[in-house]
Amino acid sequence: MNEDKYFGKHGGRFIPEVLHNAFVQLDYSYRKCVADENFMREFDLLCKDYIGRPTPLYHARNLGDHLGGARIYLKMECLAHTGAHKINNALGQGLLARSMGKRRVIAETGAGQHGIATAAVAAMLGLECEIFMGETDMARQHPNVLGMQLYGAKVTPVYEGSKTLTDAVNAALRNWTERIEYTHYILGSALGPHPYPEMVRTFQSVIGREVKRQFMEKEGRLPDMMIACVGGGSNSIGFFNEFLEDNVKLVGVEAGGHSSRPGEHAVRLNGSGSEGIVQGYKSYFLQDDQGSLLTTHSISAGLDYAGVGPQLAHLHDTGRVEFVYARDSEVLDALRLTARMEGILPALESSHALAEAFKRAPRMQKDQVIIVNVSGRGDKDIFITSPHFDPGWKNFLQSEISRMEGTK
Amino acid sequence: MTGIDRIRNSFENRGGIKLMTHVVGGYPSPGISERLVAAMASAGADLVEIQIPYSDPTADGPSIMNANAKARIAGTTTDMVIDMAGRLASSANIPILLMSYINPVYRYGIERFVARTLELGISGIIVPDYPADDELGLTEKCNRAGTAFVPLVTGGSTEERISEVCGASDSPFIYAVMRAGVTGRKTELTDEHIQFLEMAHRITGKYVAAGFGIRERVQVETLSRSAHCAVIGSAVTDIIEKEYSEGKDPTEAVARFIRAIR
Numbered sequence: 001m002n003e004d005k006y007f008g009k010h011g012g013r014f015i016p017e018v019l020h021n022a023f024v025q026l027d028y029s030y031r032k033c034v035a036d037e038n039f040m041r042e043f044d045l046l047c048k049d050y051i052g053r054p055t056p057l058y059h060a061r062n063l064g065d066h067l068g069g070a071r072i073y074l075k076m077e078c079l080a081h082t083g084a085h086k087i088n089n090a091l092g093q094g095l096l097a098r099s100m101g102k103r104r105v106i107a108e109t110g111a112g113q114h115g116i117a118t119a120a121v122a123a124m125l126g127l128e129c130e131i132f133m134g135e136t137d138m139a140r141q142h143p144n145v146l147g148m149q150l151y152g153a154k155v156t157p158v159y160e161g162s163k164t165l166t167d168a169v170n171a172a173l174r175n176w177t178e179r180i181e182y183t184h185y186i187l188g189s190a191l192g193p194h195p196y197p198e199m200v201r202t203f204q205s206v207i208g209r210e211v212k213r214q215f216m217e218k219e220g221r222l223p224d225m226m227i228a229c230v231g232g233g234s235n236s237i238g239f240f241n242e243f244l245e246d247n248v249k250l251v252g253v254e255a256g257g258h259s260s261r262p263g264e265h266a267v268r269l270n271g272s273g274s275e276g277i278v279q280g281y282k283s284y285f286l287q288d289d290q291g292s293l294l295t296t297h298s299i300s301a302g303l304d305y306a307g308v309g310p311q312l313a314h315l316h317d318t319g320r321v322e323f324v325y326a327r328d329s330e331v332l333d334a335l336r337l338t339a340r341m342e343g344i345l346p347a348l349e350s351s352h353a354l355a356e357a358f359k360r361a362p363r364m365q366k367d368q369v370i371i372v373n374v375s376g377r378g379d380k381d382i383f384i385t386s387p388h389f390d391p392g393w394k395n396f397l398q399s400e401i402s403r404m405e406g407t408k
Numbered sequence: 409m410t411g412i413d414r415i416r417n418s419f420e421n422r423g424g425i426k427l428m429t430h431v432v433g434g435y436p437s438p439g440i441s442e443r444l445v446a447a448m449a450s451a452g453a454d455l456v457e458i459q460i461p462y463s464d465p466t467a468d469g470p471s472i473m474n475a476n477a478k479a480r481i482a483g484t485t486t487d488m489v490i491d492m493a494g495r496l497a498s499s500a501n502i503p504i505l506l507m508s509y510i511n512p513v514y515r516y517g518i519e520r521f522v523a524r525t526l527e528l529g530i531s532g533i534i535v536p537d538y539p540a541d542d543e544l545g546l547t548e549k550c551n552r553a554g555t556a557f558v559p560l561v562t563g564g565s566t567e568e569r570i571s572e573v574c575g576a577s578d579s580p581f582i583y584a585v586m587r588a589g590v591t592g593r594k595t596e597l598t599d600e601h602i603q604f605l606e607m608a609h610r611i612t613g614k615y616v617a618a619g620f621g622i623r624e625r626v627q628v629e630t631l632s633r634s635a636h637c638a639v640i641g642s643a644v645t646d647i648i649e650k651e652y653s654e655g656k657d658p659t660e661a662v663a664r665f666i667r668a669i670r
Contacts, residue, residue: 012543014510016467016536017573018562018588160473161463173466178589180564277510278464280537290486291515292463 005194008317009275010283010310013193019173022180023193029100030199039099046091047206050124051081053088055207057214057371062341063358070224070364072357073371075211077235078346082117082147084376085207085235086188090117092203094125097184104128104183108172110137110165110231111302111349112144113376114188119153129153132171134163137301144380162295165231165305169279189232190309193280197310204238211371212242219369225249225360228373229352230323231266231302233309235375244320251360252312253352255298256325262286266296268308269316269323278306283313299328299384300348302376326355332388334358335378347376348384410554411531414503416580418454419615425632426454427670428617430507430641432475433458433492434484436652441479442492443659444648449500451663452670454637456496457534460489460508467509467536469592471645486516494528503531505558510538513546522549532556534583540573551578558583558617563604567611574612581615581637584608586622592642595621597630605634625669640669 005012015023033039047053056076064071077085090107097105105127109115115131122129131148135157138145148155161167169192176185190200215223226243228236230252240250257265260272266286267273273284276291286294286306298304315321326334331348334355339345346354350373357372364370378385386393409417419426429448431441445456461479465472490506497504506525513521513535525533532555538546540559550557556579561570563586574582584605586595595601601618609616618631619639628638647665651658 013539013541014537015539017539017560017565018467018585020539020562020569021564160477166464170464170466174469174590177467180588275514277514279466285511287511287515289515290462290480291512292461292480 007197007311007314010281010313011194011197012282014277014280014282015193016177018177019180022176025100027195029096030195033096033099034202039095043092043095047088051087051091052079053206054210054214055079057211057218059218060342063338064361066341067358067361069362069366070360070368070370071366072361073215073223073369074344075207075239075371075373077207077373077375078344078350078377082113082120083380084113084117084347085204085238086114087117087120088206088238089188089200089203089234090114090121090186093184093186093199094118094121094127097127097186098125100184102182102184104130104179105186106130106132106172106175106183107186107188108165108168109133109188110168110304111300111347112137112141112148112380113302115153115155116144116147118186118188119148119151122153123151130175131155132158132168132175134158134165134167136163137165137168140384141301141380142383164296164301166293173279188234190234190237190311191232191279191281191283191307197281200234201237201241201311204234205241207235207238207373208240208242211239215371222246222248223371224364224368225251225370226373227251227253227353227357227370229253229303229349229375230308230312231255231305231349232307233312235373237309237311239373240321250321251356252321252323253356254323254325255300255303255352256327257297257299258328263295264297265325266298266303266305267325268306269313270325273308281310283307283310299331300352302347302349303352324356326352330355332385335385336389344374345378346374347378348381350375411503411525411529412554412556412578412580414531415455415556418503419580419636425628425635426637427452427628427666428455428457428637428639429453429644429666430457430459430639432461432472432479432645433489434461434479434482435475436478436648436658437482438484438488438492440652440658442496444662445496445504446500447659447663448666449502451666453502453666455503455505457505457507458489458493460486460506460512462509462512465509467590469590469642471592471642471649474649475645486512490524490528490530493530497529497531505532505534505556506530507534510535514544518544518546518549522546522553522555525555526553530555532558532579534558534560536560540576542576547576556580560585561608563587563601567607570608570611574614579614581617582608582612583639584616584618584635586618586620591620593621594623595627597627602634605631609634628669
């Protein structure tokens with residue numbers, strides 16, 4: 001077993017032979033680029049000037065006072081350009097694609113945030129861009145589809161399977177095998193065949209490095225607890241990575257969906273998932289006894305995925321990260337409370353992490369601190385959240401349609 | 409006689425290019441897929457690969473993806489396909505192979521899966537997303553069972569890589585993927601393909617089966633210059649889909665197609 005492809009027993013690289021050369025090149029170029037001062041200087045500069053890094057670490061005093069117990073800080077990835085942490089990795093891999101001489105990038109997207117980020121970076125770097133998105137996700141995240149198209153990307157609907165993130169990954173892999181010579185696949189989660197889990201973590205770990213520095217400046221110490229939502233795992237591993245060796249409690253929150261019944265959630269790490277090898281890597285997956293993936297459900301498209309990144313699976317095995325879940329209804333409550341108390345509208349994905357923080361804070365001491373990664377902003381979710389929050393939403397949509405028809 | 413022996417005999421028998429056909433186990437129904445394999449053997453297929461249906465068949469194009477989905481909806485399990493392959497291995501007079509993505513095999517248990525091929529007389533297995541590093545020891549276990557683990561090589565592979573991929577397996581033949589992308593769409597065969605097939609044979613000393621996008625007799629004729637076997641998958645699946653959706657039993661049309669392409 002080749003150790004450096006694995007995190008414990010998870011990870012590896014299970015790819016069709018047709019992708020072999022692409023991965024040899026990717027391995028080589030990735031290692032060369034991250035060791036190259038000029039490459040990293042350009043990445044850092046664009047992190048600052050294009051993404052707007054560092055993103056703030058905000059002390060949410062109102063939430064703390066309201067809940068009692070631990071103080072709450074929010075890492076505001078929602079303020080990164082294009083509205084989520086996804087842009088960190090998209091920028092890193094976009095620069096990598098350019099340095100490999102590839103003129104075209106492709107990506108999968110669930111919530112649309114990775115698609116938006118990739119499309120923006122592609123526009124900025126002058127690369128052709130095609131985004132694969134499940135038909136179900138396209139319907140529920142339509143504003144993001146329009147954004148990608150404005151950035152010049154082609155958005156291709158995926159009609160297979162459950163028409164969500166898993167199927168979008170498959171479609172991107174299929175497309176890649178046909179156009180390897182001039183295409184780089186910007187995978188958005190810290191999963192897939194080696195070196196993707198490591199590479200995505202590397203570009204996302206800027207989040208945790210900033211948190212450490214910012215919190216040290218503010219409080220002169222480490223936080224007690226850090227909480228992030230976990231879909232594939234890119235925001236959580238980027239947030240946690242810098243703290244793995246420290247005495248800080250790390251908590252990952254999966255999508256609890258409606259219930260624990262198969263198909264109604266995306267909780268992989270509480271015993272529902274089992275070991276498998278899917279989409280090129282070994283990890284825990286929600287699968288049936290034949291090894292086919294189960295469908296998943298989450299109110300947030302970004303967490304609606306049957307697998308989890310191999311490093312997080314390993315951190316689950318070792319107990320270094322504790323995994324819990326939040327149900328859809330708890331997520332909506334957490335979103336509403338954060339908006340009301342702090343004037344911050346978090347993404348539904350990030351609201352899973354907030355929901356867990358709100359459960360834990362009241363049970364902790366005043367001098368303790370929880371930092372929550374607000375991985376994205378919630379504007380994109382308006383078509384999902386509004387029917388829950390606004391009784392007049394349907395009338396509004398109807399009147400919008402009438403207005404558009406009237407002005408034809 | 410081991411699976412490897414049966415396959416070698418099949419390649420050594422009679423002259424001319426061999427034909428390997430493909431079915432998705434359980435598609436369009438368990439009963440029909442079994443009869444399809446028998447009909448293929450009678451119509452002149454030299455080997456048949458039976459695919460275990462799976463949710464995420466990433467190397468397959470629309471036809472075979474659709475067949476996978478339908479077989480799963482019909483409740484086809486890995487055991488059902490293995491048992492069916494076992495029955496056909498004893499009744500049909502040709503080598504029967506299983507094709508599966510790695511996860512159903514992993515889930516079934518690598519040891520158990522290979523043991524079942526030996527027990528039932530299934531001659532070989534093809535796993536499109538299992539690379540040559542053999543991290544789970546699948547190739548090695550197949551070698552010990554005398555079951556052919558069929559390596560896949562592609563046009564972009566260097567000579568070095570081809571030796572690496574094929575060296576570990578005792579399979580008498582390798583599967584040469586004729587173009588990038590997924591199964592289905594017709595491949596325009598060029599001199600480059602022919603040279604690649606000749607190179608693959610020279611490097612490995614094994615028989616070479618050529619697949620991906622082989623749909624017509626004229627392609628099979630072209631391949632016969634340098635390949636030892638043509639693999640036909642999606643073209644047959646398309647016939648099955650068309651016939652079955654029109655309410656017909658597809659076995660006769662499939663047999664006709666195979667006789668015509670032979």
